[in-house]
Amino acid sequence: MKSIYSFTIEKPKEIEEKTKEKRKNKETGQEEEVEVSKKITKKVPYEIVLKEPNRRELEEADMEYSIEISRCIKRGILTKAMLAKKYSDTGGILTEKDANRLVDLYGSLSDLETQAAKMGIKTAGKETGALTEESKRISGEIAMVRRDIVDLESSLTNQPTLQHTAVLAFLISTMSAQFVSPTISSQYTKHKA
Numbered sequence: 001m002k003s004i005y006s007f008t009i010e011k012p013k014e015i016e017e018k019t020k021e022k023r024k025n026k027e028t029g030q031e032e033e034v035e036v037s038k039k040i041t042k043k044v045p046y047e048i049v050l051k052e053p054n055r056r057e058l059e060e061a062d063m064e065y066s067i068e069i070s071r072c073i074k075r076g077i078l079t080k081a082m083l084a085k086k087y088s089d090t091g092g093i094l095t096e097k098d099a100n101r102l103v104d105l106y107g108s109l110s111d112l113e114t115q116a117a118k119m120g121i122k123t124a125g126k127e128t129g130a131l132t133e134e135s136k137r138i139s140g141e142i143a144m145v146r147r148d149i150v151d152l153e154s155s156l157t158n159q160p161t162l163q164h165t166a167v168l169a170f171l172i173s174t175m176s177a178q179f180v181s182p183t184i185s186s187q188y189t190k191h192k193a
Helices: 055-075 080-090 096-119 133-158 167-179 182-191
Strands: 003-024 031-051
Touching: 096 133
Parallel strands: none
Antiparallel strands: 003 031
């Protein structure tokens, strides 16, 4: 049997311990060997082993998982995909004003990064060489636009419906791709990392 992990614990257990004693028989007066059993509490070591599942057990676990998921869906609990679909059908969690603001911010970020590339300014990492006033201004504007984007996207975490869900990261990435052109979103993901 292959195991993933094992450890030992000691658990108190009541054990019947047998001992042999020599006693004098009252009737005959002779010494006899008598077996005496006493109940004592001892710590007994137990080894706990987490077995590595084989292919059949993995398939059975997958089947149980699928059955439980379908039960939950029948009860009305939404999966991540269903929740994302519901939000996309209703227009998302962003208002139209916020969505337009996000598109404008990504557009201006793209324009500023294009200007910076033409001037030879590095937008990520350490700056090289002396910065001119124009390059300092562009670098500052890029930082401000990025901060505004982060503020707008992080304001989504304050919404009660998504506060403690794993769906939040999925929705933010989906919204970024939905409201921004592919060139802008690819530039944003390069600098985000």
